[in-house]
Amino acid sequence: MPGLRVLKSRDEFEGEIYTSTVIVEGDDLPASRDGAPTAEIGRARPRVDGRNRVTGRAMYTQDVRLPGMLHAAILRSPVPRARVRAIDTKKAEALPGVRAVLHRFNAPEIEFRGEKTLFRDEVKFVGDEVAAVAADDSQVAQQAIALIEVDYEILPHVVDLEEAIGPKAPKIDPDGNVHDAGEYKRGDFRKAFKDADVTIDVTYRTSTQMHNALETHGAVASWDGDRLTVWESTQAVFGVRNMLKDALKLQPTQVRVICEYMGGGFGAKLGTYKYGVIASLLSMRLGRPVRCVLTRREENLAAGNRSATLQKLKLAGKDGRIVALEHESWSNSGQGRWAANPTGPSNTLYDIANVSSTAHRVTTNAGALSAFRAPGYVEGTFALESAVDELAVAMKVDPLTLRKRHARSVTDPRTDNRYSLKRLLECYAIGAHEIGWSKRRNAGMRGSQPHRRRGLGMATQIWGGGGGPPAYATVHIETDGTAVLRVGVQDIGTGTRTAIAQVCADELGLQLDQVTVRLGDTDAPYGPGSGGSVTLASIGPAVRIAASEVREKLLVAAGGILEMPASELRIERGSIVSKGARTPLKEVMPKLDNSTIIGTGIRHPNPDKLAIKTFGAHFAQVEVDVRTGEIFVEKVVAVHDVGRIVNPLTAASQVQGGIVQALGFALTEERVVDRGLGRVMNANLEWYEIPTSMDVPEIVVRFVDVPDRKANNLGAKGLGEPPIIPTAAAVANAVANATGARVRHAPMTRARVLEALAMVGAS
């Protein structure tokens, strides 16, 4: 096979670098030189699936109803830690309509996340799976759950991060609760800190944030005796397929996973969960489809969260620069076996000579963390960017000026690789202009009403988002002249379907409505999971190559039909155009009978020795009522450097959504767990307060919009995570600017703001 190469590709995913083997064929296409809008790229297009979504026609996992389908419910541990001594299911099984009960004493051995069972003999958090029931309807399943009698031997537990670190805590893991989760050093922090003019030593905390996607986690599994089809609300159809085939000891071709539409994921649906295995096991056992969809409460107990953190930072300034930075963090991973390391931004964002960081993972009897939109970076940036402002105040320098001095470097300090593109200084300039930074005063400004103060704050973000291989696309032309694009990625609500339709239409010369996208199905060749802001930058370049191949073939074929040389033809808006003549493709294609033109595209590897990053800055204007502690976020300006913008409309909605979710993290969202009971007290949308439309400020979105030509053939990078990263720190910095009060714990609730105000005597 000519041109086939086997290569290693090094790609960043969620702050870590991974190496993978990739097969490359042919040559990549060049990226656009200037990034000027073309027929489709750079055009604001409403979502191609918008009509289906708003009319209710879109089929979400929760909508899947199959003939003969049973409903599964899961019995979850009511206690934070216990040994399951015995389970009595007699009453549950006697209930009419109950078809099966699964638990640790009758379930097969299943490999799941390093454990050999779905139902632990020692349950480790409130919400841990104890048993599952399949029944004719969900009411009966719920009733049956309540009839299962479990004999628990209660064991000592700990749920709170700082208690778990302490000496009195019970050891949840045999080797203790605190584990190493990453270390990094450059330069000599101690010496630089000692020799500095100004130093700060501050502690920040962030609370556990829960995703609360509108659609809860869930799956419908259907076993036909030979093949398992699973509809799952997931960010990674291939991730689910691979987990299921391993857990159930099936061949890859025996498992098909489908997710055509989904109601939000935010990282919690990037991983795999037990409910899908439970639905599949029950379906395989009973020979009927089984639906297992989590309730809101279950969602908030056992479907992931953003870890609470404790972070200690030391910063030192000398001669107007930051000379030393130390960052030590502890993350409450619950029953998770990894930590979302908050020190990433400290290690990579600024050109600081002496940096030392240490991250710890802390095990507790709470639900496992999962990825949550920029895991670690949201928590870490809140601390780092708050601390940089605190240092700027101590150094008596404008916080933006201080940052600019450390934002010029063109190499990644961790690897010494050059950035493929970095336009952070432009982000600062645009943002400062939009928010009116020049009117900022160090002591804040008078507010619009008595007892209100106004302030401005800003913060920076760094993230990956370069994407990478493997990712594949196929395009074929239907007999009516329209194109069908098939990919193995999913659209988790970010607009992937629309963006890749644009890329395809643009390259082919079709109109947007002449491209049909088929995605979210493992029957297509592999596509990556939608996480780490990688989707478009991974699949987009492959789509472009597939479409380009089809265009070349189509021109040759059309030349044959029209009896003209292909070199004199081009395709525009769905027609073959030659000198002075336009022939619609729908007239050309039937003349080919059923011959089909097919193109395939692969994602080429990222360039070696280059750091592909996204940068951005958020600026916030707030008012604070210094008597009531109420924060009014008036305006957020977001400026991002994420390469070329394929669809300004969906890109802007990513940024708006990121800011709203960040405001929840910054102001109100906080999981509350009773330490004695180990129970989540607000596993609902009443006391777990996500922002309402009334909480959303004026949001101004700007993009640098310069193609990153070295990154990939689209010049586009990811945007899913960048907009959630810097908002909380920007707001905290604005609050401090307004009032002099520094709130070092997110969310900045009334209680915390009032406490900080009392410390500085503001009123």
Place this chain on the structure above:
Amino acid sequence: MSLFAYARPKALGEALKLLKNGTIALAGGTDLITLMRHGLAEPDALVDLTGIEGLRGITREKGRGIRIGALTALSDVEASADLLRSLPIVPESLRDAATPQIRNMGTVGGNLLQRNRCWYFRDEGVQCWLKGGKRCFAVDGENRYHAVIGAHECWIVSPSDLAPALIASDAEVELASSLGRRRIPLAGFYVAPSGKQRKEHAIRRGELITTVRIPEKALERKGTYVKAMERKAWSFAIVSVAAAARVRDGKASDVRLVLGGIAPIPWRVPAAERVLDGTSLDDNACLAAADVVLKDATPLRDNGYKVTLARELVRRALRSLMS
């Protein structure tokens, strides 16, 4: 949720006959249905009151005050021209209550009878004192939203926005049962759970609220309602203050001061109201009154900020009566 019978009578008498042990009256259902879903209410039968026409509507009769039917939707109270003109504190109290959707469904009677929002009470897996258990878990637990004053065995807070505004308007409730009718001041309708009283309301078995009455004299007062929430909408009050006073020649008299969100019942301290009598509701007077209201406050680990907030909200509410 277990199975239950359901009836939708057309007349009040019929409804009262159906209300007996094991039955619960259903109006808007915005609280009851969630209680049932979480196993906190397990009626054998629901008596749906929404078919009873006579219990709906707001009437203003010159010299005879205002009557609000218990089935009147909260959104109708909020939009009532009569109330906006003669008793604006009441519609004002509903402006930030729940959501428009809930205000469309929720009724006046249901709002006054809603159960508390304590997260231990609402968790079906926790057997707290109010549900017949041995202790209140909030005392040593997660208590940022709990009571700072007036609690005995149970540290819930009164969640209603409407109740403080109505109490500040001297409202009375008319109650009916198959045994007869009675009328009590709304302020006396709420009880702080203690001793054998493991409940929040003085309503008796088989009784319904039929009407809320506001006397003519209350309409002469100026009133206001302020509410602190953790977010800008759709939150229960952390602290709320209903304040009303007769204002003449820059002096206040006949003051009413009722706080929500800080005690198991809407919290009214007549001694604080007397402090304000004859003052111009200046900052000093307002803060002195707030100190009287809060002097017995005993905050728990995480809710001391409520005292700070309450003090400032009392000041603001009272001050605004003079503007």
